[in-house]
Amino acid sequence: MDGTSRKRAVAAGASTVPLDPEALAEQAAADLPPGPRAYLVGGAETEQTIRDNRRAFDRWRIRPRVLRDTSTRDHQVTVGDQRLTHPLVCAPIGMQSLYDDEGEVATARAAGRTGTALCLSTVSSASLEAVARAQDEAADGAAVRWFQVYWSGREVTASLVRRAEAAGYSALVLTVDTPVTGWRVRELESGYAPLDHGHGLGTYAADPVVRERAGGTDDEAVASVVSDCLGDASLDWDDVAWLRERTDLPLYLKGVMHPDDARRAADAADGVVVSNHGGRQVDGELAALEALGPVAREVGGSVPVLFDSGVRTGADVFRALALGADAVLLGRPYCYGLTLAGADGVADVLRNLRAAFDLTLELSGYPTASALDGNAVVRAGD
Ligand SMILES: Cc1cc2nc3c(=O)[nH]c(=O)nc-3n(C[C@H](O)[C@H](O)[C@H](O)COP(=O)(O)O)c2cc1C
Numbered sequence: 001m002d003g004t005s006r007k008r009a010v011a012a013g014a015s016t017v018p019l020d021p022e023a024l025a026e027q028a029a030a031d032l033p034p035g036p037r038a039y040l041v042g043g044a045e046t047e048q049t050i051r052d053n054r055r056a057f058d059r060w061r062i063r064p065r066v067l068r069d070t071s072t073r074d075h076q077v078t079v080g081d082q083r084l085t086h087p088l089v090c091a092p093i094g095m096q097s098l099y100d101d102e103g104e105v106a107t108a109r110a111a112g113r114t115g116t117a118l119c120l121s122t123v124s125s126a127s128l129e130a131v132a133r134a135q136d137e138a139a140d141g142a143a144v145r146w147f148q149v150y151w152s153g154r155e156v157t158a159s160l161v162r163r164a165e166a167a168g169y170s171a172l173v174l175t176v177d178t179p180v181t182g183w184r185v186r187e188l189e190s191g192y193a194p195l196d197h198g199h200g201l202g203t204y205a206a207d208p209v210v211r212e213r214a215g216g217t218d219d220e221a222v223a224s225v226v227s228d229c230l231g232d233a234s235l236d237w238d239d240v241a242w243l244r245e246r247t248d249l250p251l252y253l254k255g256v257m258h259p260d261d262a263r264r265a266a267d268a269a270d271g272v273v274v275s276n277h278g279g280r281q282v283d284g285e286l287a288a289l290e291a292l293g294p295v296a297r298e299v300g301g302s303v304p305v306l307f308d309s310g311v312r313t314g315a316d317v318f319r320a321l322a323l324g325a326d327a328v329l330l331g332r333p334y335c336y337g338l339t340l341a342g343a344d345g346v347a348d349v350l351r352n353l354r355a356a357f358d359l360t361l362e363l364s365g366y367p368t369a370s371a372l373d374g375n376a377v378v379r380a381g382d
Contacts, residue, residue, distance in 0.1 A: 015348045016341035021312040021333060024349070028099075028336035035192025036098040040335055042186030045283035053279055053310030056287035060319045060377045065365030073361050074368045075354070077327050079304045080250045080270060082170060084144060084327055086354055087317060087369055089117040090346075091308050091329035092148035092173065092254075095200035097125035099339040104202070105134045107338060110346035111145075112138025114354070119173055119329065122150040122160065123200035123230075130202070132167040146171040148254065150178070151239065152204075153229040159209040161247050172247060173273060174240065177255025179233040182281040195223055240268045252306065255281075257291040259298035262305075271304035278309050278331050289320065293374075296324020314356025321369060322376040 018024045029037050043050040075086035090111055096103035103125040111118040112135040120131050128147060135143045147164035149172055151157060161172065194200055198219050204210045205222045214221035244251050253265045254273035265272045274295050276288045288309035296305045307320045308329035320328050330353065337345030357369075366372055 015352055016344045017337045017348045017352070019352055024333060024336045024340075028339040031339050032099070035190045036194070038184075038186035038190040038192060039095070039098060039194055040332060040339075042184050043279035043283070044182035044184055044281055046185075047279060047283065049276055049279035049283055049285045049287070050310075051279075052287040053276065053289070054312070056289035057310060057313075057316050057319055059380050060289070060323065061380050062315060062318060062322075062360070062364050063376060063378050064363065068365040068367070070362045070365060070367045072367065073358055074370070075358065075361075077321075077370045079306065079326050080171070082144060084117050085115040087321060087325075087327045087357075088350060088354060089119055089146075089306070089327055089329045090334055090350075091331040092119045092121035092175070093331060093335055094121040094123035095125055095194045096335065096338060097199050098194055099335050100342050102126075102342065103338075104131045106343035107334065107346050108132075108135035108145075109138040109343040110334075110337075110350060111135055112143050113140075113343075114347050114350045115139070115141070116350050117144035117146065117327075119146040119148050120169070120203075121148050121200075122152065122203060123195070124203050125199055126202040127206040128160075128164055128169070128203045129167050129206065132169070136168070143168075145169050146173050146252075148173045148175055149243070150175055150230055151232055151235050152226075153232070154242065156204075156207065156209050156229050157243065158246055159207050160203065161243070161249075163203075163207065165247065165249060169249070171250045171252060171270075172243070173252045173254045174243060174269070175254045175277075176235065176240075177257075177275070177277050177281050178231075179235050180231050182277075183283075184280060195227065198223065201226060237264065237268055240265075244269060250304075252304065254306075256295065257286065257288070259294045262295040262299045266299040266303045269303075271306065272299065273306040273308060273329065274325070275308045275329070289323065292320065292323045292325060300324045300326075314353060314358070314360045317353065317357045318360045318364065318366075318372065319377055321372040322374060324374075326370075 108131045147169040250270040252271040256272040307325035337349035
């Protein structure tokens with residue numbers, strides 16, 4: 001990113017969305033009806049883990065270096081054998097028609113325009129094929145996209161994977177921390193169940209196996225097939241082995257927090273995403289950033305280590321990379337952008353965050369994103 005585009009990104013009034021992450025979240029929340037707001041903003045039980053995800057970043061401080069030429073910066077990172085133009089990836093967030101009529105198609109356009117890799121949720125409102133087309137049309141060059149898999153039984157899962165391969169998704173991200181949904185008080189109290197309102201069925205409704213089971217594409221019949229096959233707490237390492245045998249795509253496990261699981265995942269799969277699902281699953285669970293270092297020490301360098309949960313600022317991206325992440329998934333903030341200004345809002349959230357990250361690299365004396373390591377940060381108080 002050159003200085004001119006950075007200045008353009010941050011010039012007052014040039015952004016369709018607030019630059020301050022809290023103002024971004026507040027404005028988007030104020031714009032949403034209660035049900036969708038509860039779904040996007042909320043987390044498990046007391047939401048302690050949501051708060052801890054943020055506090056964990058406060059415990060790590062950047063230790064800048066000086067007098068190193070940072071006049072040009074290189075944002076590229078490598079994940080497995082894939083080169084990303086910068087370390088941000090849109091995290092899989094389901095049911096985006098809750099935030100914008102075009103949902104994931106708008107997000108895909110923004111990802112394409114900004115050269116951002118996209119990880120599409122299984123429970124997308126648009127089909128995985130429509131999302132792929134939108135990203136390709138908007139991209140100036142090759143677009144990187146991954147498909148997030150919610151286990152949906154073997155037959156449906158295999159069918160989704162075949163379609164993702166055909167549509168140019170270049171990795172699978174199997175989410176292993178959500179065999180069932182957490183106890184999300186705001187969602188429960190709002191009484192709002194997005195699946196029942198037809199959100200999140202785009203990819204399933206276009207699936208031949210699902211259609212056959214549903215006897216067609218009727219929304220209610222599809223929703224009933226989906227609720228029968230989605231969510232299975234018996235999911236285990238045998239299912240991971242089964243899935244891995246069915247595809248040549250790299251398989252990353254999302255929701256790995258324990259170094260022992262990471263060690264096993266490095267054999268059973270091709271990489272991990274350190275994540276606590278943005279504090280939506282187990283309240284009182286440790287902050288994702290606290291889990292990152294131990295996981296990276298266990299398997300970093302041998303398989304890709306990705307990270308999400310709580311990333312809001314350029315300095316957060318810097319700290320996560322320094323603590324061992326190869327790339328960082330951005331979650332709620334881009335959906336706040338989607339809520340406020342559709343594809344332009346998502347693109348601006350991504351551009352603003354990347355500009356802030358770029359400045360952090362420049363001012364901290366680290367011109368190369370992929371070269372960040374533990375020397376760049378210290379534990380506060382140490
Ligand atoms: C509204 C919402 C929906 C989500 N849907 C999915 C999903 O479909 N699949 C998935 O693996 N993770 C899903 N996640 C988790 C995100 O991928 C990511 O782990 C989380 O948003 C990171 O936390 P943060 O947004 O606080 O940074 C969802 C998160 C939110 C907030």
